[in-house]
Amino acid sequence: NYKELEKILFSMDRKSYSAYKSLKGEYKFEKYILAIDHVQSDPYAPPSKMRIIMDRKICGIPYELTDTKDKNIAVSDFLTRNFYREIQKSGNDSAGTGGSGRIFIDRCGQEILERTSVLIKGDKVEVRFEMGMPARGRRIMGKAAQKIIFEQLPEIVEKSIIYDNLNKKALNEQVILVLDQEYARKILKEKGLVAFVANDSVLPRESGVSDKPMKNAVKFKSPEKFEITLKLPSGKEVSGMGVPKGITLIVGGGYHGKSTLLVALERGVYNHIVQDGRELIISESDAVKIRAEDGRNVEKVNISGFINNLPQNKDTRAFSTENASGSTSQAANVAEALEYGTSLLLIDEDTSATNFMIRDGRMQKLVAKEKEPITPFIDRVKELYDNFGVSTILIVGGSGDYFDVANHVIMMDEYVPKDVTEKAKEIAKLDENKREFSSNDKFKGVTQRIPLKKSFPQFGKLDKTKAKGKYSILYGKELIDISGLEQLVDDSQTNCIAVMIEYFKNKVLDEKLTLSQVADMIYERIEKEGLDSISSYTGHPGNLALPRKQEFCASVNRYRKLKIK
Ligand code: ADP
Ligand code: MG
Incomplete structure (x- = not known):
């Protein structure tokens, strides 16, 4: 339990960094279990992967806020943003060499995506985050580690995950908004439309590097001829241009x-x-x-x-x-x-x-x-x-x-x-x-084209297909350039595509199915078993955000060694 962990951390102080490896395991805290799934091998390596596993009862989020997939995504997204914000507020900062002492969680942009960062399933809530285990040079800073795990982390969790401490109005609003959006997208076809732009929308962005709305932009106003009014599940009526x-x-x-x-x-x-x-x-x-x-x-x-x-x-x-x-x-x-x-x-x-x-x-x-x-x-x-x-x-x-x-x-x-x-x-x-x-x-x-297995030769046992930023993926030494995919919005989607390519070549490619069919199988599995299920890691699955089938297939098509039957 946590008392032991505290002792171990103190006793590790000033030891060689590799001693951190022995921390792998689960520790029971008052309100949650801390799972240390993977420990980095040096202070400059990608940070260590951990999870907070909390009982739904302790977390307190009402079941009716998560009883459909869309709601669940909306709430998970909300908690991820909260956790991120509380890290910034907590004063958590680097403490030593490399990424030492810092806590990270997947960063959400302006979109609400299905992600692995927070999983709400059954009677558990899990937060998947990372921590740079603190060191000076290659020496463990045991006291600093203790402070982060026993002071900063519990406070971040308390403020960002426990329902009673959340901004309930904002959480509710996000859930209702997602339901309205999903509904609007679903009824487009029924209305003979392919797109809808609500009046008063703000289209332009702040700058080429910021996806936030432009201040003082001219708000959208539909031409009369295309103006329609949608009645949304929230009861809101919204007018705008139906294309x-x-x-x-x-x-x-x-x-x-x-x-x-x-x-x-x-x-x-x-x-x-x-x-x-x-x-x-x-x-x-x-x-x-x-x-x-x-x-x-x-x-x-x-x-x-x-x-x-x-x-x-x-x-x-x-x-x-x-x-x-x-x-x-x-x-x-x-x-x-x-x-x-x-x-x-x-x-x-x-x-x-x-x-x-x-x-x-x-x-x-x-x-x-x-x-x-x-x-x-x-x-x-x-x-x-x-x-x-x-x-x-x-x-x-x-x-x-x-x-x-x-x-x-x-x-x-x-x-x-x-x-x-x-x-x-x-x-x-x-x-x-x-x-x-x-x-x-x-x-x-x-x-329809059928991809061949020989497109994906083995390339070293431990290597995996890896994302490099938002716009490239490494398959072995082969760089897949996906910078032409303008509808890709998040680095974690690229991460996810890399994981999907691994899954695709190892588990589902069979030389009878077309690329589109193989992709459908992966998405079916994700739909049934969740995004975690395609990751090859146990515990923390990595920071994944679901891309669309279109971007996944487009990435495979940009792989230069792809062979087609
Ligand atoms: P076009 O494609 O017709 O040449 P753009 O869409 O590239 O024009 O827009 C030109 C500029 O005007 C961009 O810098 C954009 O940010 C800005 N802009 C676009 N829409 C608005 C708006 N509604 N209010 C204020 N500025 C806008
Ligand atoms: Mg233009």
Whole structure:
């Protein structure tokens, strides 16, 4: 129990760092069990992994606050943020060499994600955190360790986890908000919509490096034509812009807020915290941002709907390259998104390949159809909707050609959206340099691909697939660059993708299932057994936050040694 632990810590003072290893185990404190799952080998190594395991009765959070998955996620997120805040307030600070003496917990951003940091399950609440075991040089600071574990930690736990000490109003608010958000996302389809932006939302962010809301921003106001009112489970009625299914064009002068609107829709696949400004910006959960990504690896993707008759007769029904061009990378990104399943594509001209997006009437007259391998997106976007049920919201500020195919045209005018559909359609009618449909055949869809086991050779027994920051993953020595995935929002999602890749190659890859099916199996398991269940660690599972299937599959697709049947 804790008395013993205290004695051991004192007796360890000034001993060599490795003596800390013997602390592994569980210690009973008054209100919880402290589990020391993994002890770092030196003060500079990643901090030691620990858990607080508390009885639900002692914690006191009412069961009706956690009786559905969505509520459980909302409460776990709330407790994680609390714990983080209390660490900052506790005066906990480094005390010696390296990360000595500091307590850490996964840091939440503006989104509310399913995480491993706090687990509320059955009659237990667990907090998963880390601690830099204090040392001076390589000598243990036993008294400092005692102080952190016996003074700082209990106080942090007391203030951040025990229900009676929580800001109950804020906790309730977060739970209600998440339920409203989930409901709004669920009824989009019923209402014939793909996205919703509440009036008074704040779309722009503070800066390129801060995801907090911009102060004094122009608040969102729906054009009358698209304004609808949603009745939410909380009883709140909220009005805003409903973006209908189909093809929606966002136009407007440079710097009038087009990209800001699109980015807000990209992030609308996630739930946001109170006062984020985007709480009620809701998109289809499977919406995918599509961009050009020159240089990416592409492995046997069927891009023939967009690119055909390449020089040297290269087959585009199973197209591979180690260095995709702007247009081929964007075509591959669309094809792959259709493979995993999506109902909404989001495209910004700022990050698109022009030749993938448009080809105007004049260019069509100059360059014969047979000489141009690309069927631009403008000639597929309607088919995608009519025959495959995939809607598109896209920004094209520089070409009016899309007026012909768009169902709705929204103009951003000094950050305020206006409906200009009628006017755009009239202009389209008058046009003399009309373009022609540029393909000889119909869009036939994509091909589901089966990953092969030999894509993932063993690379050393102890090494694991590892995340390096938010935008890269190391598989052995192979770096997977995922910086093109703009809807990835959290380092812990990248961590989770790395763990999922381990799980994927060891447990579920079988050369009969497609990438999409294999991914579904992993998500099914997580749904049933929880996020912990894919981690190979016992105890503290690492800091994981659930990514979407779209980002997981996209990461696998960016792995340069991926082999396809
Ligand atoms: P566009 O894509 O039309 O060129 P952006 O969306 O990039 O324009 O926006 C241009 C600038 O205006 C950005 O710096 C953005 O932060 C700012 N901005 C966007 N929307 C708003 C708003 N509602 N209120 C205040 N500033 C905004
Ligand atoms: Mg822009």
